[in-house]
Amino acid sequence: MIFGFPIVLFIQRAILQGTALLFGSTGEILTEKSGNLNLGIPGIMYIGGISGVIGGFLYQSSAGRTVNPALAIIIPLLSSLLGSLLASLLYCFLTVTLRANQNVTGLALTTFGVGFGNFFGGSLIKLVDSEVPSIALTKIAKVFKKTLPFADDLGWFGDIFLSYGFMVYLAIILAVVASVFLKKTRTGLYLRAVGENPATADAAGINVSKYKYLSTCIGGMIAGLGGLYYVMDYTNGVWSNNGFGDRGWLAIALVIFATWKPSVGIVGSYLFGALYVLYNYISVSMPMMPIIQMLPYVVTIIVLIITSMRSKKENQPPASLGLSYFREER
Amino acid sequence: MKGAIALELKHVTKRFGAVVANHDVSLSVHHGEILAVLGENGSGKTTLMNMISGIYYPDEGEIYIDGNKAQILSPKDSFKYGVGMIHQHFKLVDVFSATENIVLGIEDGKKFNLKESSARIAEIADKYGFEISPEKKIYNMSVSEKQTVEILKVLYRGADILILDEPTAVLTPQETDKLFAVLRRMRDDGKCIIIITHKMHEVLSLSDRVAVLRKGEYVGTVETAMTGESELTEMMVGKKIALNIDRTDALGLGERLVVDKLNCLDEYGVKVLQDVSFSVHGGEILGIAGIAGSGQKELLEAIAGIQPTESGKISYIEPESKELIDLRTKTTAEIRDLGIRLSFVPEDRLGMGLVGNMDAVDNMMLRGYEKSTVFVDRKKPKELADKIIDELEVVTPGTSTPVRRLSGGNVQKLLVGREIASAPKVFMAAYPVRGLDINSSYTIYNLLTKQKESGVAVMFVGEDLDVLMDLCDRIMVIASGKITGIVDARTITKEELGLLMTKTTSVLEDQEPHTNSEEKESLSDE
Numbered sequence: 001m002i003f004g005f006p007i008v009l010f011i012q013r014a015i016l017q018g019t020a021l022l023f024g025s026t027g028e029i030l031t032e033k034s035g036n037l038n039l040g041i042p043g044i045m046y047i048g049g050i051s052g053v054i055g056g057f058l059y060q061s062s063a064g065r066t067v068n069p070a071l072a073i074i075i076p077l078l079s080s081l082l083g084s085l086l087a088s089l090l091y092c093f094l095t096v097t098l099r100a101n102q103n104v105t106g107l108a109l110t111t112f113g114v115g116f117g118n119f120f121g122g123s124l125i126k127l128v129d130s131e132v133p134s135i136a137l138t139k140i141a142k143v144f145k146k147t148l149p150f151a152d153d154l155g156w157f158g159d160i161f162l163s164y165g166f167m168v169y170l171a172i173i174l175a176v177v178a179s180v181f182l183k184k185t186r187t188g189l190y191l192r193a194v195g196e197n198p199a200t201a202d203a204a205g206i207n208v209s210k211y212k213y214l215s216t217c218i219g220g221m222i223a224g225l226g227g228l229y230y231v232m233d234y235t236n237g238v239w240s241n242n243g244f245g246d247r248g249w250l251a252i253a254l255v256i257f258a259t260w261k262p263s264v265g266i267v268g269s270y271l272f273g274a275l276y277v278l279y280n281y282i283s284v285s286m287p288m289m290p291i292i293q294m295l296p297y298v299v300t301i302i303v304l305i306i307t308s309m310r311s312k313k314e315n316q317p318p319a320s321l322g323l324s325y326f327r328e329e330r
Numbered sequence: 331m332k333g334a335i336a337l338e339l340k341h342v343t344k345r346f347g348a349v350v351a352n353h354d355v356s357l358s359v360h361h362g363e364i365l366a367v368l369g370e371n372g373s374g375k376t377t378l379m380n381m382i383s384g385i386y387y388p389d390e391g392e393i394y395i396d397g398n399k400a401q402i403l404s405p406k407d408s409f410k411y412g413v414g415m416i417h418q419h420f421k422l423v424d425v426f427s428a429t430e431n432i433v434l435g436i437e438d439g440k441k442f443n444l445k446e447s448s449a450r451i452a453e454i455a456d457k458y459g460f461e462i463s464p465e466k467k468i469y470n471m472s473v474s475e476k477q478t479v480e481i482l483k484v485l486y487r488g489a490d491i492l493i494l495d496e497p498t499a500v501l502t503p504q505e506t507d508k509l510f511a512v513l514r515r516m517r518d519d520g521k522c523i524i525i526i527t528h529k530m531h532e533v534l535s536l537s538d539r540v541a542v543l544r545k546g547e548y549v550g551t552v553e554t555a556m557t558g559e560s561e562l563t564e565m566m567v568g569k570k571i572a573l574n575i576d577r578t579d580a581l582g583l584g585e586r587l588v589v590d591k592l593n594c595l596d597e598y599g600v601k602v603l604q605d606v607s608f609s610v611h612g613g614e615i616l617g618i619a620g621i622a623g624s625g626q627k628e629l630l631e632a633i634a635g636i637q638p639t640e641s642g643k644i645s646y647i648e649p650e651s652k653e654l655i656d657l658r659t660k661t662t663a664e665i666r667d668l669g670i671r672l673s674f675v676p677e678d679r680l681g682m683g684l685v686g687n688m689d690a691v692d693n694m695m696l697r698g699y700e701k702s703t704v705f706v707d708r709k710k711p712k713e714l715a716d717k718i719i720d721e722l723e724v725v726t727p728g729t730s731t732p733v734r735r736l737s738g739g740n741v742q743k744l745l746v747g748r749e750i751a752s753a754p755k756v757f758m759a760a761y762p763v764r765g766l767d768i769n770s771s772y773t774i775y776n777l778l779t780k781q782k783e784s785g786v787a788v789m790f791v792g793e794d795l796d797v798l799m800d801l802c803d804r805i806m807v808i809a810s811g812k813i814t815g816i817v818d819a820r821t822i823t824k825e826e827l828g829l830l831m832t833k834t835t836s837v838l839e840d841q842e843p844h845t846n847s848e849e850k851e852s853l854s855d856e
Contacts, residue, residue, distance in 0.1 A: 200423055
């Protein structure tokens, strides 16, 4: 407590809140670097979440009293990845192969994903005949939230840095890996070329469609993990319909905030997380709350204004973002 | 200096549908030699080179590289054979450095190391005398630096045969001289260089041999040292073909539009119009001849108020009151209201002036919409559309069919018809017959002649010299943004026109007086 403000708890909550956004933004950055503006990310995060819940639910109900920790992680993880992969493939097929409009496809996918999540969420809730409109996978969530055994003995340091489940660290690792991949590797350079100028990449012998498919699918799976993290860790294994809220859109805003750099996305996600939970920690009147909750978006707009005014080329979106690639007639 | 034969084409033919782009072309280039490929627009130069670089595949004939028959099916194959093409339009990623652009797509099995690549690039640049910093971002580069990156790209891949498609089109004279020095050094190093161009002085100063193409036909190859400007021009333009266009005498209604010492820069800051001066009279057709991209578009757009100008005067003379109006101070809409109309048919035909998804009536309304109130009146435009469709014999299911579904010729008739319908005082038509069949072309020629007969000052930018000579009263020739002559269309010969069109001067030659063109100008003023 500093000046009566629970600073350690606040940072903890910010990081917990920000992690879902970090998964989403890392995935979306990878996707956008290929020139695909996937506005379906909020939907894919829902799909990633509910797919993990379905896998976990099936496993938990078949396992009986005790769950195997390894399976309790692997089964939801794989089913979540599979769900978001299928959704991303659908997006790729429409936009890359059929060259449908990316914005329309993305928005449709988001609507579909949210509906998909709520439909199966609702079915599961009916299935267990629960009294509350939610479904709890407490045993699995316990495994997801397992921290290092000595974390509690290290005081505030342990609280801030070591008190989380493995997915919080996974999010950071993925962002760092994505950052190195884009900056330092040949494949990363080729991917950026595809997003900047697909005709040039094509002429240089780079398979534009392959890169678009791969980056969009991998990006979608990473984003889907954000949905899984939200259910299994953040809400302690409780799925309730529409619970994920607008976090998917925040993740897309975060991409702009991070100026398409996954490493900046790490800091940005925690900042967004902090702004997101801020209203719990300062005394504001009820009518003021929406204004406080609006802050992440306001910050994004400010960043957008600043980056466009400085017009530094490196901070701009990939040049062909949102455009379908037609090979010139030969 | 000359080595073994590097590249040989044997009886190469390429057709696009019914159009023969190249017919039975055979030529060869040696190592340590610069070959210039010379020809007018549409003579098939670029198509021919695209077959060597793997963009097209020949329908007939063979390509031999270093004595072996080559199967070049894709640009990747051409890298394999050591062929590198530098296109007119650069293919570069703006936010990447030179090095990052150059290594793009190279799978040499080596570790990815940009520093090492930069060092190798610097080495190649040093060897041939390029000035480049490999770390510099493309968006910070000048046009000539970008071109250098393109050339280094193919050299880095180990190209032995370099093809440059109009490399000097975007360069200043100083940059051109630098490029030529580099090319000569590459030739001395044993590289085989092919340069596509239509600038005569470049051909003469740079190449060892010249291959000439005309309308897809291979005319022949000559040693540069053994030939001269007039022989090459004759090879390039061929003999005059008579057409049957009804040409009436000019009415001689006095000056309608006077352009004085007009200067213009293009988007890259390169001068596209230099001290352009001429006048157009009422009741005449002034033809504008020149190689594509010599400044025709900029000139017409400057008059129409679309293209910003640097200096000079553009005055319109009101036919009744003889009042002088300075067009440079007017907005595009004001110029249109004065009766100065431009119909420009770009290469994609639908790119300018018409909206493909809208029907004929809507497209008629695009002009003059400012005068309508909140609700548009579709009645008058409908009448206009019907009238044009009727008079110009536009083939369309009806006025409510989107114009994109019409054939190119019919779209052009609509475009030209709409501008003419506004009863202009000055009418500028650029490439109005582009891609049209003979009959539609004649319909357009007759339209232009009718305009002339009604006292309009007509300017016609055309590609076909035979048409220009049979349709116009006077022909103005523009080359690299400069007027090289204004001549009488009835007496000029095709060879003379060809000479004027290719008469580009480098900086050194700039001081020489253009006696020739001045003579011609006085001739036409009679």
